[in-house]
Amino acid sequence: MFIKVVHITVFAFQNTNENDEITRYQMGRYISSNEAIWRIFGFQIHERDPAVVHLSIHLENGQRVYFNEQNAIERALTTSKTTSTEFFELNKQQNIFGQYARTLLYSEVPTYFTGNKALKRLLLINVRGPTSYEYLRTVNGQLYNTYHDACRELQLLESDNHWDITLRDAVLSSFPHQIRQLFAILLTTCFPNNPKELWEKYKCSMSEDVLHRHRTTNHDLNIQFNREIYNEALIMNEDLCLLISNQPLKLLGLYSLNRTSV
Structure with a gap:
């Protein structure tokens, strides 16, 4: 014995010039019972584990600068801050925060310090407490011309x-x-x-x-x-x-x- 199942779809055309995105979103959104209970009890909706923080890597004065017609002069006169430059500034501080920061690697700083957008690869993750780009190129008191030379002196590069x-x-x-x-x-x-x-x-x-x-x-x-x-x-x-x-x-x-x- 076979049973024939027929699915019927009902739709309608409506002539309108309105494009209310908010209403369309609310009408098209479905909140399940699980999500409703989660919100009622006030649990967090979004979470990142482990926390991911983007740490900028760039050469000296090589950070990106975004500008428009209104702020072009201001951007040209003001040095753009990044996590790299602020890491150096943090290590220069003579207070307890700067003293502790100088014991950390670049990748370890977000674990203990929070910052904002104002807040070179191999050296930054191996040198503790750098205060400038010249500091990164200095090994045993000698300033090297390139980061490559500094990495080689620190024996951070792969053997040939x-x-x-x-x-x-x-x-x-x-x-x-x-x-x-x-x-x-x-x-x-x-x-x-x-x-x-x-x-x-x-x-x-x-x-x-x-x-x-x-x-x-x-x-x-x-x-x-x-x-x-x-x-x-x-x-x-x-x-x-x-x-x-x-x-x-x-x-x-x-x-x-x-x-x-x-």
Whole structure:
């Protein structure tokens, strides 16, 4: 025996120019018995656990500034405050709050202090009590020019041991141009901690074909590796890096080149 069930839907068209969003929302909203009881007893409707606080990360004077026609002059004359800059200011305070804040890491501050919107990554989460961007770049009393140098001095960066092994294995079975290509890939995609050290260790292997060409061209087998040969090999490396990522070696942590001598 089969029973046929028919669903009937009733709707209507209404010609109106009104668009009352509040009324539409109230008519379309359904409050269940669970939500009603929850509200009657005054329980919290929204909750975040654990609490999530956005901590800004930016370079010195690199914070975003939002402005319009009315406040453009004011924004230009007033330094925009962020959680990073206010973290420094908090650590400068000589009261009990500043003293305690200087024992905390950047990521720990929201646990003990509340702030508002007025209130660099690796250093900020590893250096306690910084008071400025220069403080972040200072290690054992020495001010470093870059955050990268400061991180390296603090031994916060990953070791280049695996890149060292990669190049060492390539030297055993690859031609110089292949080793240079591998080195360029490491520079542009793997960002080794100390590329100069890797270059100094394997520059002879990456320059053997250049040395052979100089010896053949000059009919002199006594020519040895020199600055000119290394510079030419570096130029080849830079050409590869420019092709891969459009970045010169100087931006990748290596030396500035002398292209006029080639």
